[in-house]
Amino acid sequence: MTKQVSISTKFDVFENLNVLPNDVQELMQKAIETRNNAYAPYSRFHVGAAILLDNNQIILGSNQENAAYPSGLCAERVAIFQAGALYPNAKIVKMAITAASSIHTTTSPIPPCGACRQSMAEYEFKQEAEIEIYFMGETGEVYKSDSVSNLLPLSFDKKFL
Numbered sequence: 047m048t049k050q051v052s053i054s055t056k057f058d059v060f061e062n063l064n065v066l067p068n069d070v071q072e073l074m075q076k077a078i079e080t081r082n083n084a085y086a087p088y089s090r091f092h093v094g095a096a097i098l099l100d101n102n103q104i105i106l107g108s109n110q111e112n113a114a115y116p117s118g119l120c121a122e123r124v125a126i127f128q129a130g131a132l133y134p135n136a137k138i139v140k141m142a143i144t145a146a147s148s149i150h151t152t153t154s155p156i157p158p159c160g161a162c163r164q165s166m167a168e169y170e171f172k173q174e175a176e177i178e179i180y181f182m183g184e185t186g187e188v189y190k191s192d193s194v195s196n197l198l199p200l201s202f203d204k205k206f207l
Contacts, residue, residue, distance in 0.1 A: 053199045058190040066188060070180055073098055074142040074188070076106060081144055084108040084121065090148035093121035093156070097129050099136040105129040122162040126169055137173040141166070143181040152183030163198040170194040171203045 060066050063074055073096045081094025088111050097105040107125025111118040122143060129138060145156035158166065158181070170177050176193035191197050 055191070055196050055199060057196075058192075060188040060190065062186060063182065063188060066180070069098075070140065070142065073104065073140060074144060074180060074182070076104055077142040077144045080106040080108045081121070081146060082108075085110045086148075087111060088113070088115070091145060092148070093143065093145045095121040095125040096142045097125050097138055098140040099129060099133055100139050101133060101136045103129075103133060103136065105132065120159060120162050122158045123165050126162075126165055130169065137175050138169055138177045140178040140180065143179070144184070145182075146184035151185065153186040155182050155187055155189040157181055157189070157197065160198075163194065164202065166194045167198050167201045167203065171201075 063071060066074065076096040077094040079094070080096065081092050084092035084094065086092050086109055093109040095107045099105065105125050105128050107121045107123070107128060109118065109121045110124060122141070126138070129136065143156070143158060146152055166177065170193065179191040179194060179197060180188055182188040195201060
């Protein structure tokens with residue numbers, strides 16, 4: 047006999063950057079600015095991330111590519127690992143992510159990749175507090191997830207080890 051399990055996720059959708067709460071607009075603006083620092087000569091896909099910590103520090107990251115493709119790193123992991131290195135006891139409160147292509151305008155919200163979701167989940171587990179995630183393309187709607195676990199509902203963590 048088998049059974050079915052249903053898993054659902056929920057996102058708040060904001061029409062555009064201008065209707066976000068002011069603090070989130072400022073965080074997303076920092077992500078947009080750091081997106082311009084991305085090193086993306088191969089994909090021409092520029093991503094910026096900005097993290098707000100509970101000590102009010104803002105940590106930035108942009109994707110950094112490499113000719114040996116697996117050696118590059120996504121913006122989200124650049125930022126989250128930097129936050130962990132600089133402020134190991136601070137909690138991550140919010141993260142803003144934005145992506146833009148040099149080839150076409152990205153108008154749909156661009157979510158974090160699977161590897162980034164797993165890395166982000168590790169910090170949510172570590173701090174025992176949810177992390178709000180906001181993500182967008184270059185323009186258009188902004189999605190908000192109340193937690194990383196909402197983005198990665200069947201996550202792998204230390205309890206399995």
